[in-house]
Amino acid sequence: MSTAPASADQRYPLRSSRAFRWGMFVAVAVIMAIGIVLMFLLTQATGNRELYERNYGRLFVINVAVAALLLLVIAWIAVRMVSRLRQRKFGSRLLVKLAAIFALVGFLPGLLIYVVSYQFVSRSIESWFDVKVEGALEAGLNLGRVTLxxxxxxxxxxxxxxxxxxxxxxxxxxxxxxxxxxxxxxxxxxxxxxxxxxxxxxxxxxxxxxxxxxxxxxxxxxxxxxxxxxxxxxxxxxxxxxxxxxxxxxxxxxxxxxxxxxxxxxxxxxxxxxxxxxxxxxVQEANREYQQRALGREGLRRMYIGTLTLSLFLAVFGAVVLAIVLGNQLARPLLVLAAGVREVAAGDLSPKPALQGKDELGGLTRSFAEMTQQLADARAAVDKSMVQVNAARAHLQTILDNLTAGVVVLDEQGRILTANPGATRILRVPLAACEGRPLASVEGLETFGAAVQQQFDDYLAERRQHGLDHWQQSFELGAVGAGAPGNVVTLVARGAEMPGEQPGRTARLLVFDDISEIVSAQRAQAWGEVARRLAHEIKNPLTPIQLSAERMEKKLAGKLAPAEQALMTKSVQTIVDQVDAMKRLVNEFRDYARLPAAELKPLDLNALVSDVLHLYAREGDGEHPSHVPVRMELDARCPPILGDAQQLRQVLHNLLQNAQDATEGAAVRQVAVKTQWNEGSRRTRLIVQDSGSGFPEHILKRAFEPYVTTKAKGTGLGLAVVKKIADEHAARVDLKNRVENGLVLGAQVSLSFPVAA
CATH class of the missing domain: 3.30.450.20 (PAS domain)
Structure with missing residues (x-):
């Protein structure tokens, strides 16, 4: 919720309008000037009997009115100050303190002078009418008369x-x-x-x-x-x-x-x-005045005391008013500074008011305003720099997030500081949740983390000697992550040292990429080349060998003893059978090398699986025996995929044949084929499970290479063909053993296909 910015009067409570301040100052000055003039006239009236008798009453009343007006002004100011203090307005306490100090400074000396003057006037008036004074005046008067x-x-x-x-x-x-x-x-x-x-x-x-x-x-x-x-x-x-x-x-x-x-x-x-x-x-005039004042002694005393008291009131009231006005003038720059400091502390660097006075406090407010403006300019520059830095950081983060390579930043102890999504995708471990932990302590990455740490240690030692700027090494990871245990991931990693976020500290940059597909493609290409050459080099001599053995059997038929004839017949049959086996192997290698490119079209995977499994459900089919039951679980939500129906049929046949072969000798012989739709990744999975003994560890690492098999009569080309067809379909192949409570329940092969656009 946004709030409107506070006005200047709200942010600076003592900042009243200039007209009001000048009006108050002029009014107070006029009142005090009138009081001073009236007080002067009153003191003159006390020394002039005729003026005293004629104007003293009116002057005294006017002075009382002026004193009352000053008292009302003081009361109004006091009420206003108390109201501001109760409302907890900023600066009210400081103003009250300054006003009290100035008022005490003016009141206490005035009170002391009043007490002393009161005693002096009282005793002086009494001394004026002493008997000795009266006798002296009488004697002087008589002396004058006698002389005349x-x-x-x-x-x-x-x-x-x-x-x-x-x-x-x-x-x-x-x-x-x-x-x-x-x-x-x-x-x-x-x-x-x-x-x-x-x-x-x-x-x-x-x-x-x-x-x-x-x-x-x-x-x-x-x-x-x-x-x-x-x-x-x-x-x-x-x-x-x-x-x-x-x-x-x-x-x-x-x-x-x-x-x-x-x-x-x-x-x-x-x-x-x-x-x-x-x-x-x-002497005559003195005696006459003495007699007159002797008659009005008490009135004279009251007149002087009243004049003195009224003078004290005017002086004190004027001092209090001046104290408040001057205190306000003195406090105003301090309050402006205090309010500005509070706003700066709150992060508000908007332009601050500056007083135009020529004193030090006015200069201080101007310096503070200039400092605040400089801070605002510096903040604007910093904000602009931060915007640029954030933009560059966001740009860099966007690049890192969209990199296919994995990027991990480690500290000096090997703890994970940050990682991009590519690292999580390649290692299949949520590295963002492992920040602050050593890479070697992450489950499944213990060997990899230790190897990386060792590479950095060796690199730092060699860099001091040879000036190396990075290291590069390839790693093979098995059973990485929970998503695809058993897969072998081949990584090429590159490491370097970089400045850390804190001065004097360094960080370690680890960049790696998954080259498993490249290695697999290279191996497939190599095996394809080997298969092509084997088909060419081996198949040609096989026919002459078979024909020569058969011709030799014909030529020697009936010419050998029975025992020798039997041995020769058996040997020839063995040669023929092995040649046929060699021909089949060569043909399979030829087919693997000559696998045509896939023609991708929208394809209903569920319909394809149902059509293939319909063959495995029939009894007595010699080509597709059904001695092992196959269970089908299809997800009706699966959308069409892009695929080649003929090649995918071959994939299904290869996987089902391997699954049925793996269940031989198992207590429970069962094969399951499933399809699943993943809304998050928007991919369709084809899963084939068996209830056999699972893949051996050494097979998991090389399962997709040709001629890697656990079957005595197998060629090891089934999964290699599956992998090659999956690559043609941009599908990911995962192999793993199904484990429950430490027991292997069988093997699982899954292919994840992208959906048709």
Whole structure:
């Protein structure tokens, strides 16, 4: 079952869209920027009373909202991370670990600073409102007041003395006197007023004013009642640091005593020193602010602690958000690499994503992607090479499978590594099931395997001395395989050494072919040539010999004594009989040599067998005696074969005659003729069985050669003719002894014919 390939987001779970990542980054950056700005404004509000009273509440609420929004973002990210962790998505644990590390790195220092700052702020606020501080401020305020009062009282006394000096000064001389008095008193302005508040004379700055500021009526009344008064002006005016002054007024008594004499008022203005005024104002402002904050001490403490706590929350929340964002950025290349490594380990060499960052991790992902691409190219080259190798191997295997020769590869110990079907067909042993076993241990191939091993040993020894590249030897195998025991197989084998599959190891190549048919054909051809020459060389002298013996018997008839006549008659008869025997033998050899080529036509083998056996079922036939019963078992499934009816009749007669002769002297005399159809090999078999003593071992090896027989009167040409006719029909002849429980039950000859197309 095939599955669709995983998408990029499925293979890399942390790979979100670029727009989403940038949107999250911008949103978090905006929230943190707003929080920082609001925190700055909040800290500014704590140092400005008016700004604090006007905007602190709103700033605090907005900062709380920003902190809550950051908390919601953190909660959403945490829920998402927990969900990914529960779903066992790849990379979730690493991201959680990195986020936790960054969060702890940001939270623990912030918590430590918060604890220290909390203690510092609490103790600092308490220290601000100490009794000593309050007493110091009060003492400073009193000192300023006393100083100013002393300066005012001193100026008032001096003004009273100066007023007494001006009592006798006429009005016309008043300006000069006032100027001199201004210099003596270091005053900035000196004015002489009439009793009704009219300007009489002036010196200093008021001289340049058209309407100098006249004293108030209340002040004039105080002067008349107290004779001398001093007041401080400009201390509470905005920007009064350079305009703070002491005005001292004193009554100037008239020079004469009378009802019309009007007292005058002397006004002296002296500027206060700027440092003194500044210090006095600072002490006054400090005392006023201290009193105000002393009244709101607990509120101030809550304000600072709240601001500090909110700053901690914003810092920690911002640190956590940055930790998650930065952790994600840091973990993303690692997760890309980890996912890529997992895919490569699973065999997936598809192109891997590479980050475009300029840092080392981005370069590492690019290097990994390049390495993966190189691996993919190498795998493609290997796959292409493997396809070529497999094609060549399949081509070679096809060649080996279709070779008529047998090919067996052995290891250094002679164990079978592989074998082609040709080897199994020739040796008639399932070598594929014997892989891993020594060839000499396979049943039926012990002698052959030992001989092959010896040939390889000799070859290796001689190769070191003479540089041989192969060895070649012929072997004769008897009773090979279970399919045809008793057959003699002649093999020509060739061996060589070849490289093994493992480096440094060698294998042994054994190639052999069955030349039994070639040897048999050569022998048949040789026997045919011998038979032809025997028929020519022997038959010609036989007739003169017979005629000479008969003529000699005629010439000497009646001329010899009876005993000698009898001996001569017997000798002549012997010569004639032996000549006849020699003629029959020569005729059989002639017939074997002159056996005509078969005319193959579609033939019903069952019908042919029935027709021939019909002759053997009749009693008293001198040519085909039926003293041995013949049992017939025909397979109705047998299809027609290609054969020559006349030659196959001869084959049947020869086999039946041999079978009947073999049963002579047997306890059970019985011959069976069978036909069988083999669906797997698509061949039809003709089987002739007897109940005799079977073939001797030496006969099995040369049964098809002419003049090989066990019968005293036989010529040994019967099976040779059968073999020659079988070759003409492309049939395979098998001979074996039927054995059961170690006892030979008789002989069996079978011919396997191909069916007609």
């Amino acid at each position: 009062d002393t300066l005012a009282s001193d100026l008032a006394n001096k003004t009273r003395s100066a007023a007494q000096e001006l009592a006798d000064t006429p009005a016309a001389m008043a300006p000069l006197a006032l100027e001199r008095l201004r210099e003596q008193l270091s005053a900035s302005d000196v004015v002489l007023w009439s009793g009704t508040g009219q300007l009489v004379a002036s010196a200093g700055q008021s001289r340049f004013q058209l309407n100098p500021e006249r004293p108030s009526n209340q002040l004039l009344r105080n002067v008349r009642s107290q004779r001398a008064v001093a007041v401080i002006e400009g201390l509470d005016d905005p920007g009064g640091l350079n305009n703070t002054r002491i005005k001292a007024l004193a009554v100037v008594s008239p020079p004469t005593v009378g009802l019309l004499a009007e007292p005058r008022i002397l006004q002296v203005t002296q500027m206060l020193p700027s440092p003194l005024v500044a210090n006095a104002i600072s």
